[in-house]
Amino acid sequence: MNINFEIALAGNPNAGKSSIFNMLTGSHQHVGNWPGKTVERKSGSLKYKDNEIIIVDLPGTYSLTAYSPEEMIARDHLLYDKPEVVVNVMDSANLERNLYLAVQIIELGIPSVMVLNMSDLASAKGIRIDKELIAKELNSFVVTTIAREQKGGEDLLEAVLAQKSKLSQGMKAYEPIKIDYGHEIEVEISELSRLIMNSPAIKKVFPVRWLAIKLLESDVDIQNKLRLLAGGKEIIFSAEGSKIKLEAIFEEDLDVIIADRRYTWIHDLVKRAVFRPKEKFISLSDRIDQLTTHRIFGIPIFLAAMWFVFKLTADVSAPYLDWVDGVIHGPIAGWLYAILYGLGLEGSWFESLILDGVVAGVGGVLVFVPVLMFLYVALAILEDSGYMARAAFVMDRLMHALGLHGKSFLPMLVGFGCTVPALYATRTLENPKDRILTGLLVPFMSCGARLPVYILFAAIFFPHNSGMVVFSMYLLGIVTAIVLGIILKNTLFKSKEQSTFVMELPPYRVPTLRSIWFHTWERTSAFVKKAWTIIMATSILLWFLMAIPVQGIGSFAKTDVSDSAFGVINKAVAPVFAPLGFGSWEASSALFTGFVAKEVVISTMTQVYSVLEEPLEIEQIPTISEGLKEIGVSFWAASIDTVKSLPLIVGINLFEEGVEDDPTSLMSSIRVGFEESSQGHAALAGLAFMVFVLIYTPCMAAVAAERHELGMNWTWVSIFGQLGIAWMMAFAVFQGGKLLGLG
Amino acid sequence: MSPQIMPLTFLPLGSKAKLSRISAGTGLKSRLAALGLTPGTEFTVLQHNGGTFLLSVRDSRLAIGSGMAYKIMVELLDN
Numbered sequence: 001m002n003i004n005f006e007i008a009l010a011g012n013p014n015a016g017k018s019s020i021f022n023m024l025t026g027s028h029q030h031v032g033n034w035p036g037k038t039v040e041r042k043s044g045s046l047k048y049k050d051n052e053i054i055i056v057d058l059p060g061t062y063s064l065t066a067y068s069p070e071e072m073i074a075r076d077h078l079l080y081d082k083p084e085v086v087v088n089v090m091d092s093a094n095l096e097r098n099l100y101l102a103v104q105i106i107e108l109g110i111p112s113v114m115v116l117n118m119s120d121l122a123s124a125k126g127i128r129i130d131k132e133l134i135a136k137e138l139n140s141f142v143v144t145t146i147a148r149e150q151k152g153g154e155d156l157l158e159a160v161l162a163q164k165s166k167l168s169q170g171m172k173a174y175e176p177i178k179i180d181y182g183h184e185i186e187v188e189i190s191e192l193s194r195l196i197m198n199s200p201a202i203k204k205v206f207p208v209r210w211l212a213i214k215l216l217e218s219d220v221d222i223q224n225k226l227r228l229l230a231g232g233k234e235i236i237f238s239a240e241g242s243k244i245k246l247e248a249i250f251e252e253d254l255d256v257i258i259a260d261r262r263y264t265w266i267h268d269l270v271k272r273a274v275f276r277p278k279e280k281f282i283s284l285s286d287r288i289d290q291l292t293t294h295r296i297f298g299i300p301i302f303l304a305a306m307w308f309v310f311k312l313t314a315d316v317s318a319p320y321l322d323w324v325d326g327v328i329h330g331p332i333a334g335w336l337y338a339i340l341y342g343l344g345l346e347g348s349w350f351e352s353l354i355l356d357g358v359v360a361g362v363g364g365v366l367v368f369v370p371v372l373m374f375l376y377v378a379l380a381i382l383e384d385s386g387y388m389a390r391a392a393f394v395m396d397r398l399m400h401a402l403g404l405h406g407k408s409f410l411p412m413l414v415g416f417g418c419t420v421p422a423l424y425a426t427r428t429l430e431n432p433k434d435r436i437l438t439g440l441l442v443p444f445m446s447c448g449a450r451l452p453v454y455i456l457f458a459a460i461f462f463p464h465n466s467g468m469v470v471f472s473m474y475l476l477g478i479v480t481a482i483v484l485g486i487i488l489k490n491t492l493f494k495s496k497e498q499s500t501f502v503m504e505l506p507p508y509r510v511p512t513l514r515s516i517w518f519h520t521w522e523r524t525s526a527f528v529k530k531a532w533t534i535i536m537a538t539s540i541l542l543w544f545l546m547a548i549p550v551q552g553i554g555s556f557a558k559t560d561v562s563d564s565a566f567g568v569i570n571k572a573v574a575p576v577f578a579p580l581g582f583g584s585w586e587a588s589s590a591l592f593t594g595f596v597a598k599e600v601v602i603s604t605m606t607q608v609y610s611v612l613e614e615p616l617e618i619e620q621i622p623t624i625s626e627g628l629k630e631i632g633v634s635f636w637a638a639s640i641d642t643v644k645s646l647p648l649i650v651g652i653n654l655f656e657e658g659v660e661d662d663p664t665s666l667m668s669s670i671r672v673g674f675e676e677s678s679q680g681h682a683a684l685a686g687l688a689f690m691v692f693v694l695i696y697t698p699c700m701a702a703v704a705a706e707r708h709e710l711g712m713n714w715t716w717v718s719i720f721g722q723l724g725i726a727w728m729m730a731f732a733v734f735q736g737g738k739l740l741g742l743g
Numbered sequence: 744m745s746p747q748i749m750p751l752t753f754l755p756l757g758s759k760a761k762l763s764r765i766s767a768g769t770g771l772k773s774r775l776a777a778l779g780l781t782p783g784t785e786f787t788v789l790q791h792n793g794g795t796f797l798l799s800v801r802d803s804r805l806a807i808g809s810g811m812a813y814k815i816m817v818e819l820l821d822n
Binding site: 062065067093095096289295298389394397500501505506 | 764765769770771772773774775776777778779781782783784789790791792793794795797799800801802803804805806807808809810811
């Protein structure tokens with residue numbers, strides 16, 4: 001017999017909940033969003049003994065008081081969607097704090113299975129846990145697991161089935177434990193419970209005792225929901241009366257007293273059920289922390305970690321990036337051309353659409369993939385090892401100057417790789433104000449895609465100091481973000497309340513390959529899915545603009561760029577950039593397409609400066625096997641290059657080739673063009689152009705992410721704010737430089 | 744002699760203390776309570792990094808920012 005049912009996975013952050021989820025569901029996962037929220041909703045399925053079990057992974061929370069979107073989601077799911085069984089994952093070595101959530105789940109009256117995860121770490125610390133006693137006291141099932149090593153999954157599922165069959169056998173369903181909150185509070189709870197029992201509409205929706213407790217805790221969300229039900233207002237009124245009475249007795253907020261009583265109950269249980277070694281020893285994790293969070297040593301260690309991430313994403317991924325690019329524009333474009341040739345469509349507008357529109361669009365998405373994968377590998381290592389939380393700790397003081405706190409540093413850092421995942425990384429911040437401010441500052445971190453522009457322009461205009469110039473661009477982005485952060489902190493985001501930074505630092509752990517892979521895969525594929533449509537659509541739109549002849553010269557898809565709708569638009573826009581020294585239609589075209597993706601700034605320049613590219617010839621098209629061989633060989637070469645570049649992480653270049661490219665025809669065309677548009681101040685104009693590329697509106701994909709994370713209004717602020725700041729800064733560079741007689 | 748109550752900010756490195764009260768809004772108090780910081784809880788100061796504190800509370804390690812540290816009133820315990 002096939003039985004389908006749903007269970008929910010709850011637990012504190014860092015309790016190993018995602019390891020349990022991955023262990024149970026393997027690759028059968030689905031990632032989406034909770035309705036109307038930006039919080040990720042993960043679910044998965046598994047088959048076990050004729051049962052088809054759906055698992056919903058709730059956001060990691062410390063309690064169910066609903067002060068953050070995550071807590072709200074977790075609680076609403078448990079309260080209203082009523083999963084058949086809740087699996088609560090706990091860190092065995094930190095049971096007291098983890099039991100706080102467990103107790104709240106049990107008070108809600110949902111049948112549960114308690115998982116003592118990471119039991120190996122607890123044993124290593126010499127901690128012994130009396131499972132049976134905990135099971136008895138919580139009236140629940142208790143199992144031990146080591147999810148990282150895939151141990152205990154079957155026990156867990158057996159417990160879930162046992163809990164479920166216990167319910168379906170109609171044994172006096174499920175009697176949740178009662179925590180004794182002390183005489184004074186209990187009197188008020190009984191009084192409120194009696195009122196609730198007399199209101200059928202309310203009794204139907206909420207567990208009675210639980211609701212009474214929540215009202216005494218002044219849970220605003222529950223009050224709001226209760227007001228809509230018949231008899232709700234009276235109950236709230238009565239609860240407020242009880243609260244005033246009790247707070248006069250305790251001289252403290254009632255919710256704090258209630259939390260304290262729960263902890264007292266838990267403390268008593270832990271004293272009886274958890275045995276720890278008498279002698280206190282300092283754990284390895286604490287020893288490492290003495291260094292990594294040290295007032296002085298913490299900073300160099302942090303910088304080294306960031307250097308590692310940066311190098312891994314920037315240098316080590318580069319050969320694969322070239323490989324992806326080569327495959328798309330080599331064999332794949334070739335094959336498509338061969339197919340179109342075979343269909344007799346050679347030279348048609350359709351061919352142009354496919355090769356110049358679609359292939360360019362696909363390329364625009366896929367070239368991100370190697371960079372993102374390496375970035376995510378690096379982040380997964382930092383996160384899974386536990387270092388990420390230390391980085392936030394070390395950076396907290398510095399980020400304070402920007403009105404932010406330590407946790408905002410991570411999105412900023414990720415921004416150097418790619419703005420898109422950086423914006424999604426702002427989700428780790430609880431406070432919406434922090435999220436928005438961080439999201440607005442993230443695009444100023446110069447992403448990987450802007451780098452080729454700096455490199456090309458530095459090589460053209462500053463061949464002797466190109467490294468220095470490129471580095472200053474990064475620095476300028478950071479300084480701009482700092483200045484802007486300070487301004488916003490003191491104006492739009494001004495508040496008396498200092499941003500509150502509380503964060504748990506999980507114990508250090510050696511990351512497992514499996515979990516690194518899970519993280520990397522999940523995030524990379526999520527990006528591809530999200531960015532796919534928008535980038536594709538804009539590249540096709542751009543192709544259309546370039547294909548439509550508006551000057552009466554040429555026909556559809558057979559017109560020079562300068563005669564196309566695209567060229568005409570940019571000729572109209574170009575004067576805006578004249579005070580910045582690059583008021584040519586070629587330069588504004590590059591900036592225009594740079595909005596689609598920063599990667600295409602250079603390729604647009606190649607097109608608009610009419611640098612001849614070798615057209616595809618049918619004779620050159622590789623056969624399928626030749627092409628596959630080429631793909632394989634170049635992948636191998638890219639892998640070798642990657643291995644070679646690994647020593648670069650620590651700054652050692654073992655394989656220096658010292659290639660100095662001669663100025664290409666593109667470089668000289670750009671130089672001539674800038675010379676002309678700036679009336680002889682080409683170097684200043686080039687620098688101003690680089691500054692503009694650094695600061696102006698991020699790409700389409702980033703805008704899509706901003707809309708998703710910040711909402712449409714802030715996205716407009718970001719788009720136009722950045723355009724404005726970019727224009728002013730480039731103006732200052734060009735005009736200021738001229739005044740000072742530079743360049 | 745009554746115990747001396749002071750903000751967390753003034754605790755020296757390595758000291759043990761007991762939380763006496765938090766002078767902040769309800770939301771903040773509940774958050775700290777969920778993390779295990781309830782009145783009467785004892786903890787140790789592990790690090791002290793320019794106003795940001797690292798505490799050892801009930802087997803877990805909590806980072807507390809400077810803004811919050813001065814709202815947490817504590818009682819210094821003898822080591």
